[in-house]
Amino acid sequence: xxxxxxxxxIFDSGLGGLTVLKAVRRLLPxxxxxxxxxxxxxxxxxxxxxxxxxxxxxxxxxxxxxxVKLLIVACxxxxxxxxxxxxKISKAPVIGVVDPGARSAAAGNRRILVxxxxxxxxxxxxxxxxxxxxxxxxxxxxxxxxFVPLVEEGWCGKKATELIASxxxxxxxxxxFDAVIxxxxxxxxxxxxxxxxxxxxxxIIDSAEATAAEAKAVLASRxxxxxxxxxxxxxxxSDAPEKFRTLALRLLGIKTGRVEIKRF
Amino acid sequence: xxxxxxxxxIFDSGLGGLTVLKAVRRLLPxxxxxxxxxxxxxxxxxxxxxxxxxxxxxxxxxxxxxxVKLLIVACxxxxxxxxxxxxKISKAPVIGVVDPGARSAAAGNRRILVxxxxxxxxxxxxxxxxxxxxxxxxxxxxxxxxFVPLVEEGWCGKKATELIASxxxxxxxxxxFDAVIxxxxxxxxxxxxxxxxxxxxxxIIDSAEATAAEAKAVLASRxxxxxxxxxxxxxxxSDAPEKFRTLALRLLGIKTGRVEIKRF
Numbered sequence: 369x370x371x372x373x374x375x376x377x378i379f380d381s382g383l384g385g386l387t388v389l390k391a392v393r394r395l396l397p398x399x400x401x402x403x404x405x406x407x408x409x410x411x412x413x414x415x416x417x418x419x420x421x422x423x424x425x426x427x428x429x430x431x432x433x434x435x436v437k438l439l440i441v442a443c444x445x446x447x448x449x450x451x452x453x454x455x456k457i458s459k460a461p462v463i464g465v466v467d468p469g470a471r472s473a474a475a476g477n478r479r480i481l482v483x484x485x486x487x488x489x490x491x492x493x494x495x496x497x498x499x500x501x502x503x504x505x506x507x508x509x510x511x512x513x514x515f516v517p518l519v520e521e522g523w524c525g526k527k528a529t530e531l532i533a534s535x536x537x538x539x540x541x542x543x544x545f546d547a548v549i550x551x552x553x554x555x556x557x558x559x560x561x562x563x564x565x566x567x568x569x570x571x572i573i574d575s576a577e578a579t580a581a582e583a584k585a586v587l588a589s590r591x592x593x594x595x596x597x598x599x600x601x602x603x604x605x606s607d608a609p610e611k612f613r614t615l616a617l618r619l620l621g622i623k624t625g626r627v628e629i630k631r632f
Numbered sequence: 633x634x635x636x637x638x639x640x641x642i643f644d645s646g647l648g649g650l651t652v653l654k655a656v657r658r659l660l661p662x663x664x665x666x667x668x669x670x671x672x673x674x675x676x677x678x679x680x681x682x683x684x685x686x687x688x689x690x691x692x693x694x695x696x697x698x699x700v701k702l703l704i705v706a707c708x709x710x711x712x713x714x715x716x717x718x719x720k721i722s723k724a725p726v727i728g729v730v731d732p733g734a735r736s737a738a739a740g741n742r743r744i745l746v747x748x749x750x751x752x753x754x755x756x757x758x759x760x761x762x763x764x765x766x767x768x769x770x771x772x773x774x775x776x777x778x779f780v781p782l783v784e785e786g787w788c789g790k791k792a793t794e795l796i797a798s799x800x801x802x803x804x805x806x807x808x809f810d811a812v813i814x815x816x817x818x819x820x821x822x823x824x825x826x827x828x829x830x831x832x833x834x835x836i837i838d839s840a841e842a843t844a845a846e847a848k849a850v851l852a853s854r855x856x857x858x859x860x861x862x863x864x865x866x867x868x869x870s871d872a873p874e875k876f877r878t879l880a881l882r883l884l885g886i887k888t889g890r891v892e893i894k895r896f
Contacts, residue, residue, distance in 0.1 A: 408683050409673050414784070416872040419672045422895070517781040520678070528799070531792040608680040631686070 370437045370460065372594045375400040375602070376583065377436035377460075379427045382410035383520075383612065384553030385442030386620050388465065391576035392440070393601070395584055400599040402434060408607035408631065411516050412445040413485025413552070420487065424450035426632055428458055436460050437592050440583060444552050444575070445485050448493035461586050468582045469549050469575030470497035477546040477571065479506045483536075483562070484551030486511040494551055508545075512536045512555075519554045522618070524561065533558070533565040542567040550574040557619060604628045634701045634724065636858045639664040639866070640847065641700035641724075643691045646674035647784075647876065648817030649706030650884050652729065655840035656704070657865070659848055664863040666698060672871035672895065675780050676709040677749025677816070684751065688714035690896055692722055700724050701856050704847060708733075708816050708839070709749050712757035725850050732846045733813050733839030734761035741810040741835065743770045747800075747826070748815030750775045758815055772809075776800045776819075783818045786882070788825065797822070797829040806831040814838040821883060868892045 376396075378389050382405045389403050404427055406412075412420050424446045428439060439462045441447045441454060447464030455462045473480050482494040489511040498507050514532050523529050548570050550556055556574045563572060587593045601624075605612045609627035616622040640660075642653050646669045653667050668691055670676075676684050688710045692703060703726045705711045705718060711728030719726045737744050746758040753775040762771050778796050787793050812834050814820055820838045827836060851857045865888075869876045873891035880886040 408679060414872075414875075415672060416875075419871040419895075513785055514781055514787070517778055521777055523778070526799070528792045528795040531795065535790070535792070607683040608678075611678075611680075631683075 370435060370592070372592055373400065374435050374437035374592075375402045376438045376440060377402050377404070377431035377434070378440045378442050379404040379406070379431065379446075380443040380553060381406050381412040381445065383615055383619065384516075386616055386622055387553050387556050387574065387576045388440060388442035388579055389601075390620065390622065391580040392583055395580040396593070396599075398594040398596055398599050400594070401601045402431060402436065403601065403603050404431065404630070405605045405612055407605045407612055411485070412443060413487050413513060413516060415487065417449045417487075420446055421450045421453045424454050425457055428454045428462070430630065432458060432460065438463070438583060438587055440579065441465065442553060442579070445487045448488045448491040461590070463579065463582050463586060465553070465575040465579050466493045466551075467497055468578035469551065469573060470494055470501060472575070472578045473547050473549045473573045474498055474501035474505065477505065479545045480508075481540050481545045481548040481566075481570070482507065482509045482551050483512050483548060483555065484509070485516065486513050488551050494549060508540065510536060510540065515558055516552065516554045519557050519619070524557055529558070529561055530564070533561045537562070537565040540566060545570050547571040547573050602628065604630050606631055634699060634856075636856055637664065638699050638701035638856075639666045640702045640704060641666050641668070641695035641698070642704045642706050643668040643670070643695065643710075644707040644817060645670050645676040645709065647879055647883065648780075650880055650886055651817050651820050651838065651840045652704060652706035652843050653865075654884065654886065655844035656847055659844040660857070660863075662858045662860055662863050664858070665865045666695060666700065667865065667867050668695060668894070669869045669876055671869045671876055675749070676707060677751050677777060677780060679751065681713045681751075684710055685714045685717045688718050689721055692718045692726070694894065696722060696724065702727070702847060702851055704843065705729065706817060706843070709751045712752045712755040725854070727843065727846050727850060729817070729839040729843050730757045730815075731761055732842035733815065733837060734758055734765060736839070736842045737811050737813045737837045738762055738765035738769065741769065743809045744772075745804050745809045745812040745830075745834070746771065746773045746815050747776050747812060747819065748773070749780065750777050752815050758813060772804065774800060774804065779822055780816065780818045783821045783883070784879075788821055793822070793825055794828070797825045801826070801829040804830060809834050811835040811837050866892065868894050870895055
């Protein structure tokens with residue numbers, strides 16, 4: 369039976385969703401959490417809709433079997449391509465990162481740039497969400513497919529990374545954009561590089577805080593918020609749990625303890 | 633029943649193994665071929681031994697069910713981590729790309745550099761193979777994990793790619809290396825950049841030709857060489873067959889026709 373003590377499930381293609389986990393822990397420290405990173409099939413950003421839907425449903429079913437009271441799809445690509453399909457098979461409420469991110473960006477910004485993986489940008493998910501919220505805003509989208517491998521290699525501060533960011537973002541530099549949505553959970557780790565490549569004055573929006581706030585609202589509306597002592601956090605990955613543990617600490621300062629392995 | 637008309641199976645994590653397919657077609661134009669690219673789970677180079685073995689065995693079994701007379705593991709990572717395990721479950725003979733590549737390099741070279749994915753380099757597969765063939769040669773190995781995403785994005789000629797290659801290879805530039813083994817099937821597409829980063833005078837060795845020669849020898853020894861009219865080539869992928877078709881043409885000039893999809 370699902371109750372207040374049931375965990376929140378959070379999944380991502382790999383490590384990037386840990387930025388969302390961090391925001392959820394800050395806002396809801398009493399909640400029990402299960403995080404799953406699909407490290408055997410990472411990255412999702414260059415794969416097809418069918419593949420991303422199949423992977424996401426498999427993970428959602430696995431987390432449902434562990435009794436989650438809420439499922440957070442922390443991967444922008446999966447949120448863009450698979451959210452509706454995951455909702456169809458899920459008894460627990462399901463939230464993604466696109467709508468919360470779009471809501472943050474829509475508040476007061478007229479010229480909005482969205483950057484993300486090839487699949488996220490091709491889906492037009494942010495553009496559609498923004499159009500509903502702020503029909504008159506100008507929205508531009510740009511895929512930056514090399515950002516994920518650069519982050520995963522820890523090349524966040526290198527000259528080559530600056531060059532690649534400049535090349536991707538040159539068409540949008542000093543063009544009067546108010547805000548840029550980091551439409552991929554890896555990108556917050558490149559915040560400074562992205563900001564410089566855009567000319568320095570663009571507000572940077574990531575979905576993590578807004579997604580955590582939405583999680584709180586959804587649980588509150590169902591009287592499922594936990595309170596009291598600190599929640600437990602369980603980490604799972606589909607491959608290379610040691611590497612997951614090392615990178616979680618190095619990139620995000622998260623001490624995971626043991627990472628369980630769940631292969632598909 | 634396996635006979636001369638049975639196909640040769642070739643598999644890779646994605647597109648890179650097409651460099652091997654090309655060499656096989658050139659040397660053995662009468663053979664029927666089946667190529668499988670595991671585009672749903674690409675890349676393999678940062679994944680664990682267990683995952684690469686599981687993926688490789690699944691693919692080998694699928695190709696065995698299609699009656700292949702020889703199996704070529706065209707992926708360096710899978711050749712390095714999974715060859716023995718694939719041989720255990722395979723009735724057809726199995727060859728990888730590491731031993732043929734090492735044999736090419738061992739002939740007359742005393743200082744040999746090996747570059748490849750993180751998993752290939754960590755396995756030490758080339759170092760071990762070279763040690764048996766030419767015990768006195770000096771062998772150095774270097775992982776270049778960003779090369780695969782750069783190739784897959786078509787960034788082969790960009791300034792950022794030059795910078796990344798320089799950074800990886802600076803410790804080996806003008807250090808008297810006779811040869812560099814391209815220990816990843818994607819790397820032939822970066823031949824010029826790699827050559828410049830090493831100072832221009834290093835012989836570049838890729839495994840494709842040597843692997844094709846080994847395939848011919850193995851089939852000849854079993855009286856299974858086909859001859860006569862041109863063989864048929866079938867292409868399969870585990871995801872995004874259209875993208876596979878487009879990139880095969882753009883990067884390697886291969887017209888695949890229809891690419892069948894086989895999901896796991």
